[in-house]
Every structure is written in C-alpha cells, then in structure tokens.
Amino acid sequence: MEFQKRTITCGELRPKDAGRTVILNGWVNARRDYGGVIFIDLRDRNGVTQCVVDSSATPLLAPSIKDVRNEWVVWVKGLVRMRENPNPNIPTGLIEIIAEDIGIINSADVTPFEIVDDLGTNEELRLEYRYLDLRRRVLQKNFEVRNTLYQITHQFFAEEGFTEVETPVLTKSTPEGARDYLVPSRVNKGRFYALPQSPQLFKQLLMVSGFDKYMQIVKCFRDEDLRADRQPEFTQIDVEMSFVDQEDIIALTERFIARVWHEVLDVKLTMPLRRISYEDAMNLYGSDKPDLRLSGEIVDVTASSATSGFSVFTNAVESGGVVKAFVASGSASFSRKQIDELTEHARTYGAKGMPWLKYSNGEITGSFAKAIDQSELQAIIKNVGAADGDLIVFAAGEWERSCIVLGALRQKIAIQNGEFERVADSYALCWVTEFPLLEYSDEEKRWVARHHPFTSPMSADVALLTTDPSRARAMAYDLVINGYEAAGGSIRIHKNEVQNEIFSLLGMSNDEAQTKFGFLLKALRYGAPPHGGIAFGFDRLVMVLVGTDNIRDVVAFPKTTSGLSLMDGCPTPVAQSQLDQLGIQVKASS
C-alpha cells in the first residue's frame, strides 16, 4: 500500500486540534499492547504522539499491525481527541490519535541499542550505528543548536559587511605547523596537494585583493593525535579584516559572541571581556586557556622558598627555577588516596613529585612537614595564604612546567571536589593576550612560531627580535570559554621585509622561504594593507553552547581517537589500480 503523506508532524498537535482528522508519519517509539487496545507512540524529530488502536472500533486494524515493533516506519490516519489519561511529561500529552487506518512504510530489524536519551551503550557501537545514535533526541538537539549557530554567524557577519569567500581544499603543503593530510596528484605523479590546516594564507591574500572583510565557515584538517575536543577535520569560522588593529577584532568578536549567547542561550554576557596576559594566565592559572569558573589562583613563593630549608625548593631556586603553590580551599580532608591521585596526575604533566601540606586543626602535616622546622612550616602557610582546613600543593622547577603542573592540579582538585557540577550552567569568558611570538624547539634546535609565522610582533617588542627573541610578544589573542580555546587570532605581518626577517629568525634561508612561501612574500610587495583576523572553533563553540565535553556529540559523523570511522570503516586500503594511477607504492608496514 502506498504510504499516506503526513498532514502534520508528531510534535505539533494540541487540545485545540481535537476533532481534526490527521495523518502522521514516523518511527514507532514504543508499543504497548493490551490485547483489546494497543498504544503506539509515534516519533519524528519534532516529538512523540500517542496513537490508539481500539479493537472494538476498528476490529481489523490490530491484526494488521501485529508485527509492528519499535523503529518500524508507519503512517497513521485518525481523529485527534482529548485523552482519558493525559501525560503531562510530553507536549502532546493532552491529546491522542484514535487510529482509523495504519500503514507499514518500512519494517526495522531490532536495533543494537535502544533509541533513548539516557543511553549507557559504549561509543564503539554507537559510532558503528551512528545513524541510529543520531535518532536520539539528545543528539538531535545538539545539531539544532549547531544549525542555529550557522544561521546567526552568516547573519551577523553579513550585517557587519563581510563577504564569504570559499578557499581551496586542495592546497600547498607547508612545513610549519601541524602535519598535513596529503592528496596525491594523478596528473602530476609524485606531487601532492595538502588539505588546509586553515585557510590562513588565502585569507591574507584576499586582503591583498582588497576584500577588506572576509569570512567563511570552513572545514580544516590537521593530522595530529586526537582528544575529547579534537577531530582530524573540524569547522572554523574564519575571519579576516583590513585596516584594523587588535582592538577592532576583539570588539567585533565580542559583539558576535554576545549575540550568540543571547540568541542561543538567552544569556546576557557582560562586555567587554576580561583580558589576561599569557604570563598572568600561566602564573595565576597554570594554563593559557584558564577555566575561570573554577576557584583558586596559584601563588608564587619562590622568594621565600630560597631559605626554606627544604632541598626540593632551595635546589629549584638555586638552578634559576621557581616555587609555586596552589591552595585548595577546604581540602585538608582529602584522603591519602586522593593525594596519591593528585601526585600521579602531577607526574603525568612532568612533575617529579608533588610536595604537599595540610593545615588542619592548627596542625601542619604533609609530605615534607618533618623535613623542616615548625617555624618554617608556619612561614610557608602564611606566605601561600592558607587557612585552617586547606590543602596546599607545590610545584618547583622550571617556570612554565611548574605553572602547568599546578594548573593541572587546580583542575583535578576541582573534579575531586565536584566543582564542575556546581559551575555546569555558567560561562566564564576571557581574552588571553600578549603571547610569546616564538618558542625554542629542542627537537628542531631552532625557534618556531608559537601561533604561526605570519603573526606580527607587538610593536614595542620589535627590537627584541634581534636581541632577545624569547621575550618578544605577538599581537595575538585567544578567546577562552570555560577552559576551551574557542577562538584565536592575530594581527598579521603585512610588510615583505618583516615577513622575511621572521622567516630568517625561524631558521629559514632566503631560498627556502621563497620555495615555501614565495607566493605570499610576492603578494606582500603589491600593496598589502595592514590586516588581521581570528578563527573560531565552530565545534567547540557548539560544545560549550550545548554543555558537552565531547566533540563527538556535536559532529554528525566523527572519527574515533585513532582516526577511524567505525561506520564506514575508513580509512581503507585501495585497489592496486588506483595506486598505479597515482604512481604510489605502499611500503610493507614494519
């Protein structure tokens, strides 16, 4: 029997519709069979409507749907009427459809897991049957938010006078930055395209072209190891403007984010956002993307530790390092086991150990309490600003490493204290600015760009490039939301000479720079305007907006942490003939 097209969806009917005859199309969400009466809950993405088969009214209908089970696709034609027993839990709960006719559109095998919101099933199975996983309301809601964000983004940037321009997906491989995904060229054997890590150079070239205000919602690809918030392909809102400085980009971003939060969450954010320098962020929170929802700041006790009598501290100070502490307010009640977990956590971040003290009932105990005098312990407690009932954890050694260790501990302590549950529906946004322009790579034995090699140094620090490059700061800024790097950008170098100077600082010869980035250097000689921009991590924005900590909840068809797609099984081997066409020979794996 041909299916009867729906006249309304499964989420719309209300008491005012009583008396109407309607047709619904949808999936069987539940079947409750009482023999004489059968309830079928019919579901589509809009909601669930209860349909009733009453054998006294329609004696032939029940046998015709005898085999119908969950997830079968059916159409139901019938009269809308008020329910005898309303269900206050669903929007359509006051009405039901008394079925006059039902047709089976398609049967369904028993699904490998139930289509319910609070699913306990492991992700392996969910990813294999991703199309079933995506039937679940909790996931569908995420994609509705994602869609809303697409619309707001296009609207906002259009209103601000931006032009969306598409940039190539088959691009030139560049050595700086992340590993590239490569695409072999058939016509030019032995040569490769790279999928873009971002459209960085293209958007700069568009500025040279005079596009002035460019934006694009665009896929980017980075062949690096994955995390809970990282997929090999991800989406950015890519933005670039000419004749602007950092303040213009920050102001634009704040207008955009305020609008998104207002329209998606009905939350009014206070602008302008707090700004924290990279150095302060590291010193206070031990992270360049601090979660400002969490309590507590790191304190520096290097000066007072020099004479503490505790060799771990004094040695650190003598070798030019620092001693830092984090006071976990009210956490003196932590068990030995919890402290061991913290120590283990510190070790994974490169700490050799984790000195700690407890200040409880006027007494000071801890890992090195017996190693030094009581008076010195008292002095330490005073220096870190601890109160009775607090746990104090320490890190001593190289500055950045010590900061990172305590930042990690701050976060771990918050987890152990259940603090994340308390801050679940709140938002803490800030800018992190004044990043170092360069950092020294021990692996490559040279300076590498911390952001990317096209980032302009702060004008005050240009002189440092020749004297002390490590101290030169970049005109770069990251938007941090709840501990996620939600956006990052910079003012770019628009002068050929400066760009050449940076390349040479990065250990690149003139020839090398020409080979790799000659097209950019050439473009900068044809009247490049001052320009800068920002790129938002679209997936991460959606994550924060829907309140998930897993990027796979906001990407329709994600990869696993090893980069596999469990549904279609890619990546897969390819036919020898395909390889032959490309002139590629695959090495036997060792």
Added chain:
RNA sequence: GGGAUCGUAGCUCAGUUUGGUUAGAGCGCCGCCCUGUCAAGGCGGAGGUCGCGGGUUCGAGCCCCGUCGGUCCCGCCA
C-alpha cells in the same frame, strides 16, 4: 611515541582477588494472556568463539606473552 583504563548474552554489567561441576542478573528479544497505558503488567522461552592469537596447567572468562579495538590523558595540535 608514551601512560592509564575498558572489552563476558542484542545492551548494561556481575563473575577475575584465591584457576575447578552446566558462566549469572537486569533490560531488550520471541511466544501466550490482558481495553487506558505511557520505560505497561503477568506467565513462559530462546539467546554466550568470555575481543582475537599463542602459552602455562590435568584443567583458563580468571595466570603469562602478544595483538586488535574503544575511551581519557602526556607529547603533538604553527
């Protein structure tokens, strides 16, 4: 590249500490009963290469080695 953790019925898990009869439970599934439920209920039933391979042993879900896969993290992610 490294660390942690998980893999037992369609699903979620127990059983592994201390190797020993026929590997259990809940949900789901199948059958029957039932006219007001909404995760319906009652009765009955089927369903397992304990991820895979090898080893130790009289005997392995359990011990050992390897391997595959999931998750989280460090490194990495300009």
